[in-house]
Amino acid sequence: MDLTLYVWRQAGPDAPGEMKRYEATGMTPDMSFLEMLDVVNERLMIAGEEPIVFEHDCREGICGACGMVVNGVAHGPRRATTTCQLHLRHFKDGDTLYVEPWRSAAFPVLKDLMVDRSALDRIIEAGGYVSVGTGSPRDANEIPVPEEDSERAMDAAACIGCGACVAACPNGAAQLFTAAKVAHLGLLPQGQPERDQRVATMVAQMEAEAFGSCSNHRECEAVCPKSIPIETIARMNRDFLRSPKAGGAVKAR
Amino acid sequence: MELDARIPSGPIAQQWDKARFDLKLVNPANKRKFEILVVGTGLAGASAAATLAELGYRVRSFCFQDSARRAHSIAAQGGINAAKNYQNDGDSVYRLFYDTIKGGDYRSREANVYRLAQVSVNIIDQATAQGVPFAREYGGLLANRSFGGAQVSRTFYARGQTGQQLLLGAYQALMRQVHAGRVTVHPRTEMLDLVVEDGRARGIITRDLVSGKIRSWAGDAVVLATGGYGNAYYLSTNAKGSNVTAAWRAHRRGACFANPCFTQIHPTCIPVSGEHQSKLTLMSESLRNDGRIWVPKQKGDLRRPEEIPEGERDYYLERRYPAFGNLVPRDVASRAAKKATDEGRGVGPTGLGVYLDFADAIASQGKGVIEARYGNLFEMYERITGEDPYRVPMRIFPAVHYAMGGLWVDYNLMTTIPGLYAIGECNFSDHGANRLGASALMQGLADGYFVLPYTIGDYLSRHMGEPRMGSDHAIFSKVETQVRGRIQALLDADGERTVDDLHRQLGLLLWEHCGMERTAEGLTRALAEIPKLREEFHHNVRVIGAGETINQSLEKAGRVSDFLELAELLCIDARHRDESCGVHFRSEHQTSEGEALRDDENFRYVAAWEHSGDFARPKLNREPLDFENIALSQRSYK
Numbered sequence: 001m002d003l004t005l006y007v008w009r010q011a012g013p014d015a016p017g018e019m020k021r022y023e024a025t026g027m028t029p030d031m032s033f034l035e036m037l038d039v040v041n042e043r044l045m046i047a048g049e050e051p052i053v054f055e056h057d058c059r060e061g062i063c064g065a066c067g068m069v070v071n072g073v074a075h076g077p078r079r080a081t082t083t084c085q086l087h088l089r090h091f092k093d094g095d096t097l098y099v100e101p102w103r104s105a106a107f108p109v110l111k112d113l114m115v116d117r118s119a120l121d122r123i124i125e126a127g128g129y130v131s132v133g134t135g136s137p138r139d140a141n142e143i144p145v146p147e148e149d150s151e152r153a154m155d156a157a158a159c160i161g162c163g164a165c166v167a168a169c170p171n172g173a174a175q176l177f178t179a180a181k182v183a184h185l186g187l188l189p190q191g192q193p194e195r196d197q198r199v200a201t202m203v204a205q206m207e208a209e210a211f212g213s214c215s216n217h218r219e220c221e222a223v224c225p226k227s228i229p230i231e232t233i234a235r236m237n238r239d240f241l242r243s244p245k246a247g248g249a250v251k252a253r
Numbered sequence: 254m255e256l257d258a259r260i261p262s263g264p265i266a267q268q269w270d271k272a273r274f275d276l277k278l279v280n281p282a283n284k285r286k287f288e289i290l291v292v293g294t295g296l297a298g299a300s301a302a303a304t305l306a307e308l309g310y311r312v313r314s315f316c317f318q319d320s321a322r323r324a325h326s327i328a329a330q331g332g333i334n335a336a337k338n339y340q341n342d343g344d345s346v347y348r349l350f351y352d353t354i355k356g357g358d359y360r361s362r363e364a365n366v367y368r369l370a371q372v373s374v375n376i377i378d379q380a381t382a383q384g385v386p387f388a389r390e391y392g393g394l395l396a397n398r399s400f401g402g403a404q405v406s407r408t409f410y411a412r413g414q415t416g417q418q419l420l421l422g423a424y425q426a427l428m429r430q431v432h433a434g435r436v437t438v439h440p441r442t443e444m445l446d447l448v449v450e451d452g453r454a455r456g457i458i459t460r461d462l463v464s465g466k467i468r469s470w471a472g473d474a475v476v477l478a479t480g481g482y483g484n485a486y487y488l489s490t491n492a493k494g495s496n497v498t499a500a501w502r503a504h505r506r507g508a509c510f511a512n513p514c515f516t517q518i519h520p521t522c523i524p525v526s527g528e529h530q531s532k533l534t535l536m537s538e539s540l541r542n543d544g545r546i547w548v549p550k551q552k553g554d555l556r557r558p559e560e561i562p563e564g565e566r567d568y569y570l571e572r573r574y575p576a577f578g579n580l581v582p583r584d585v586a587s588r589a590a591k592k593a594t595d596e597g598r599g600v601g602p603t604g605l606g607v608y609l610d611f612a613d614a615i616a617s618q619g620k621g622v623i624e625a626r627y628g629n630l631f632e633m634y635e636r637i638t639g640e641d642p643y644r645v646p647m648r649i650f651p652a653v654h655y656a657m658g659g660l661w662v663d664y665n666l667m668t669t670i671p672g673l674y675a676i677g678e679c680n681f682s683d684h685g686a687n688r689l690g691a692s693a694l695m696q697g698l699a700d701g702y703f704v705l706p707y708t709i710g711d712y713l714s715r716h717m718g719e720p721r722m723g724s725d726h727a728i729f730s731k732v733e734t735q736v737r738g739r740i741q742a743l744l745d746a747d748g749e750r751t752v753d754d755l756h757r758q759l760g761l762l763l764w765e766h767c768g769m770e771r772t773a774e775g776l777t778r779a780l781a782e783i784p785k786l787r788e789e790f791h792h793n794v795r796v797i798g799a800g801e802t803i804n805q806s807l808e809k810a811g812r813v814s815d816f817l818e819l820a821e822l823l824c825i826d827a828r829h830r831d832e833s834c835g836v837h838f839r840s841e842h843q844t845s846e847g848e849a850l851r852d853d854e855n856f857r858y859v860a861a862w863e864h865s866g867d868f869a870r871p872k873l874n875r876e877p878l879d880f881e882n883i884a885l886s887q888r889s890y891k
Contacts, residue, residue, distance in 0.1 A: 012802070030526040030639075038531055038753070045751050045797050045806065053803055055319065057492040059532045061633065062417055063323040078636075085636045110463060111803045118440070121320050125432045129425035130384045134304040134702045136375065137382035141339060144393030154386040154411060157418060161322055190384045 001027050001093035005040065007052055008100045013108050019098070029089035033076065034059060034066065036088060053112040061085040061225060064160030067167070068113045069100040074164035074223040082162065082225040102167035106174065106210040117163045119209040120177055126205035127198040128181040130190050149187050156183035158226040165220035171212030176220040178206045179236035180228050186239055196243040203240055254509065254863055256876045259663040260364040265882050266346075269368045272664065273707055277714040284309035287713050288721070290457055290472035291315070292444045292499050295324035296416070296694055297677025298478030299423035300701030306430035308706055313470060314427065314436055317443040317462060317494055317808075322424045325480060325492040326697060329416025330537035330630065332400060332408035333380075333694040335373040340397050344405040346370045352403055353692060354883050356582050357657070357685020358835035358851065360512070360859070363882055364664055365682045372703040373695050377409055379702055383422040387411050398539060399580065400690040408691045413537050413629045419694055423701070444499040445736045445811065447475065447673065449506045450728045454673035457499075458729070458736050462808060465801035467733055467740075469724035473716065474672045474709055477503060478701065481656030481678040483516060485816040485823065486768075487760025489653035490522060490535040496812035497819050500660050500679045508668040509861035509874060511661035511681035513819065514827035517688055517836050518769050519654035520586035523637050523647075524606040533652040534637055536609070536630055538690045541579045541586075543614035543623065544647070546570050548607050552597035558608055558646050569593055577890040584687045584836045584849070585890060587651035591769045592847070594650075601648045610646035651769060655693060657684040657836070658826070661861040661876070665708035666700060669861070672712060676700035681859065686835025740800050743810045748793030752809045755790050756816070762786070763820055767827050772840045776828040780821065784868070787817040821868045829873065832856045844887070853885055 003024040010017030022044075027036050034056050041051035057065040061082040068083055070076035076086045091097070099113065107115040145153075159180035166174050182199050185191030191198070214233055221230040240246050261268040261275065279287070287310050291302040294316040302314040316324060336349040349370040354361060377395070381387065387409050388396040397406040411418040430436040439459070446458040448469070456471040482497035483489035504510045521536045547566045554561065569589055571578045581589075590607050593599065600606045615623050620643060624631070631642045638648070660668050660675035662682055668675050677697040684692065722728075766772075766779035790813070798804045832852035833842040842850040859876040 028527055028529070031529050032531070032637075035529045035531050039529055041806075042751050042753060045795055046749075048797065050798050051806055053805055057318060057323055057494050058325060058328045059493060060328055060534045061636075062328050062414065063318075063325070063492060064320075065318065065323050080632075081636060085633070087636065087639070089639055114803065117319060121322070121428065121438075121440075124322075124425060125428040127432075129429045130382065131429060132379075132382045132426075133307040134300070134379060134426070134706070137378050140337075140377045140381035140387075141394050143381060145389055146393050147389045147391045150386050150389045150393075153384075154418075157386050157411075157421065158414065160417075161320065184386065185384050188384050188386065190382060 001029065001088065003027060003036070003091065004096040006096070006098045009052070009112055010109050011111065013110060017109065027088055029087070031088050032059070032084060033070070033086040033088065034084050053114050055114050056084055059084040062160060064162040067102055067162045067164055069102065069167060071098050074102065074167040075225055080225055080227045102163055104166045104172040106166060106172060107163060119211070120161050120163060120174065122209065123174065123178055123202055123205045124181060127194070127201035128185070130185060131194060143189055145188060153184050153187040156180045156187070156228060156232055159228055160226060162225060164223045164225060166211065168219040168223040169212065170217055170219065171215060173214045174206050174209070174211040175214040175233045175236070176224065176228060176230070178202050179232040182236045182239060183232045186235070195239065196245045199236060199239040200243050200245040203246065254669060254874050256509070256661070256669070256861055256874050257663060258362065258876055259665060260362070261664065265363060265367045268364050269371055276707060276711040279710045279714045279717070281309050283717060285311060287311065287473040288313065289474050289476060289709070290470055291476045291478060292457065293324065293478035293480060293677070294321035294424070294427065295326035295478060295480055295677060296420055296423055296697030297701040298324065298476070299420065299427045300698050301476055301478060301676055301705050302436055303423060303426035303430050304702050304706040305709070306433070306435035312430070312436040313439060313472065315439045315442045315444060315459060317441065319440055321427060321438050321440060322421060324420065325495050326420045326694070327417045328492065329694055330413040330535065331539040332398065332410035332415045332691040333376065333419060334400070334407050334691040335377045335409060335695065336370050336407060337374055337377060339395060340406045342405045344407050348405065349373060349407065351883055353683065353689060354685070355888060356689040357687050358849065358888060359685065359853070359857070359880060359885050360515070360834050360878065361683055361685030362878060363880060368704065369683050369696060369699050372699045375703055376695060376698045380419055380422050383426060385411065385418045385422045398542060400539060403689065410539070413539070413627065416694060419698065423698070443808065445502065446732050447503045447506045448729055448732050449670055450722060450726070453671045455722045456724060456729065458732050463803055465799070465804065467736055469729040469733055471721055471724040471729070473713055473721055474674065476674045476676060476705065477660065477679050478677045479679045481659070482816070482819055483653045483656055485759070485820055486653040486763045487756050488525065488530060488533050490519060490533050493532060496815070498812050498815045500675070501815040501819055503660060503668065503670065503673060505864050507670045507864070508673060509661040509863050510658070510822060511859050511861045512658040512826065513823045513862070514767065514830060514837050515657035515686050515835065516653060516823070517583060517655040517657060518587045518651040520583055520590055520651050521609060521649045522652035523634065524601055524603060524650040534633065535652070535654065536634060536647065536649060538583065540609060540627060540630060543626070544579065544609040544611050545613060546579055546607055546609055548593045548598040548600060554598070558600070558610070567598070574890045581890045582687060582689060587769055588838060590651055606648035606650045608646035609649045611642060612646070615643065655688055657681065657686065657688055661859065665711060666705050667708070667712065674705060674709060676705050686837055740807065740811070742791070743794065743796050743807060743814065744800055746791060746794045746796065748795050750793050751795055752806055752813050755786070755794060756813045759786055759813070759817060759820055763823065767824050770838050770840055771827050773828055773831070776824045779824045780828065783817065783821045783824065790814065790817055818868055822862055822871060825871065826860055826862065830856055830860065848888070
């Protein structure tokens with residue numbers, strides 16, 4: 001199949017960028033989207049041009065490294081699918097595709113489709129953990145967890161930190177990412193002692209970064225490759241409001 | 254070189270206790286005077302960096318990914334073993350030890366494996382305390398499943414994302430130490446060389462993958478946790494960035510490389526679909542708990558699977574291995590798949606595939622149960638192949654997966670360079686000639702959380718009070734210059750072929766001659782070809798762009814350049830090991846039933862290769878393996 005690509009090319013964080021046209025001819029439906037870019041890059045290099053920079057690593061939808069906006073949708077048209085798991089069989093011969101980096105003030109473009117997502121690491125650093133050092137904690141089965149709670153915690157813990165939620169949000173908000181970690185740990189008994197503290201520090205860091213605020217567009221949920229639901233954000237808000245450590249944001253009535 | 258494995262004396266069950274008592278300690282006030290460089294942030298690297306920082310050491314942690322959370326441990330699906338015996342099915346530390354030694358076909362070190370089995374139970378406690386959401390029973394207790402090569406249920410799991418959840422646990426522990434100011438993480442930073450002076454590891458040279466800047470880092474000890482080298486084969490289940498460079502550069506600086514030919518081919522991966530294939534995707538072998546593997550009895554049977562009646566199917570694993578059936582270890586399952594396809598009974602468009610069929614499991618247990626167990630794996634399969642495994646059997650085929658070989662380490666996980674440690678997949682120590690399923694996560698975390706943090710103090714305490722050799726020492730600038738020279742040579746080659754093109758050629762060569770089946774003749778041919786390909790690479794590679802910027806093709810070129818050197822050692826090791834054992838199947842050495850035939854008299858040793866400056870003539874050092882607790886026997890899974 002033959003596809004026409006318009007790809008965002010930008011030499012560096014301060015350089016101006018532009019969409020450039022490439023013809024991806026002779027592709028096959030069983031190729032992944034990134035394999036198509038591999039072939040385009042091989043041809044560019046043979047022609048003496050710089051290949052398109054894009055991030056990727058595991059190529060099986062779990063490392064969270066890849067991510068680009070395809071025809072206006074973060075990770076492309078297929079629901080619950082990372083770009084690396086998107087295959088060309090979901091496109092038609094002759095299609096024109098527009099490929100752009102995550103667009104958010106909090107994710108500066110480093111080059112072409114590669115952005116800096118270190119803000120997400122800083123949110124985790126602010127409190128996205130249970131403070132337990134390596135040692136001899138009690139036997140794992142001394143902490144029973146209702147199966148349903150464990151499953152819900154796992155639903156949230158499935159977040160791969162790709163940043164699609166931020167890229168899709170008209171406000172560039174990182175609520176879904178932050179909420180996923182707050183929910184994962186907040187749903188488990190192990191996470192209870194620091195629950196108030198955690199939501200306060202993580203939200204504070206989130207707000208200190210260049211993310212916007214949530215206004216319930218639900219775009220994040222629609223593009224999340226792990227289908228993390230927006231209810232997760234409601235849970236975080238509730239935890240935040242009841243947290244005495246959340247800077248007195250809401251006074252108890 | 255004299256290899257001293259430093260195995261503690263005494264009965265095996267007390268060796269680790271004895272070692273911990275005999276190891277010198279660093280007092281808490283002195284720990285903060287030491288700076289440790291940890292390269293890699295997978296399970297081993299992240300858990301080690303976090304734990305060392307908790308103990309009070311100052312730590313720098315390096316990874317080439319944009320975040321420490323993305324290391325390839327994250328892709329491990331199936332689970333992690335631990336001898337908890339929660340299921341009351343007869344498991345014990347000793348049984349896990351026994352299974353691992355036997356599964357490794359008696360080519361691993363008893364003392365290390367016993368310790369691994371001992372600390373396995375602590376890992377589950379630690380991870381649970383961190384909030385890792387392991388699967389649970391309705392009563393709230395932890396669930397287990399059985400896994401390839403084991404007859405007990407000792408595998409803990411978090412859906413099909415166990416590696417992800419364990420890695421996030423370790424990553425979060427690491428970020429907690431970053432927050433506390435005890436660890437500095439350097440993402441997008443790739444180690445390109447090791448600095449050794451006066452026979453000790455002194456630091457590393459890195460390239461900043463954004464600015465292209467080459468930098469020196471001095472440390473009191475260096476820990477490599479840089480994973481395996483399966484990507485030498487081009488197509489593998491590894492992440493695209495996984496590479497051997499850090500380990501290989503350490504090898505060239507004096508660290509022995511042990512058993513490089515022990516490369517595991519995983520039986521359940523999605524088959525290759527076309528030339529543009531960039532990697533292979535593993536389907537967790539937990540699928541073999543409920544899926545049945547078969548091929549048509551007749552060769553060249555092109556009917557669709559549902560059209561082939563039961564009587565015309567060959568469930569070859571169940572037929573050949575009635576005791577273990579579909580759960581035989583990976584090497585056995587992979588070879589059996591190869592045999593079936595070699596006989597012309599393979600399925601799918603290329604004929605290089607076998608069926609993994611869930612029809613019976615769905616009929617007996619219901620679709621809901623199967624979906625709960627494997628839903629995400631089925632989805633992943635459907636995304637890649639466009640086929641629905643609830644309706645048609647999966648097609649699977651073996652693919653390069655894990656490196657049992659790696660840097661030689663002693664019992665304390667120190668390489669042959671004092672002050673340089675290797676943990677996780679990048680060392681050789683625990684899996685012998687074949688790794689059992691769900692044991693990689695166990696080893697990575699055992700090394701990082703529970704072994705290295707104790708053993709490293711022994712080395713550091715011996716150098717207490719000595720000033721650290723700073724990165725302003727002449728040796729650092731000398732090695733930096735060498736690194737710059739290598740980068741410049743790649744940029745200057747200005748040839749006709751891309752890095753991937755050359756890498757693909759190397760991969761095919763290795764897959765053909767040093768893959769699931771090896772012969773002296775084939776390996777000799779590969780050894781004639783590899784130096785030529787290396788020559789071709791250095792003269793004819795084309796790397797576009799500059800060194801002082803983001804340049805992904807330059808990154809790849811450096812990695813492939815090192816794979817081209819490793820490939821030769823891999824084949825030298827495979828040719829020298831004139832026996833079959835585990836994954837290393839030399840056609841010349843098989844039982845009448847086609848199983849691997851070991852030669853314990855002549856090859857019951859670890860082959861630790863020492864770099865001599867000449868790739869073709871590395872020096873072989875042998876560490877004899879003594880089996881005092883487990884009697885050597887022919888593996889049988891019948």
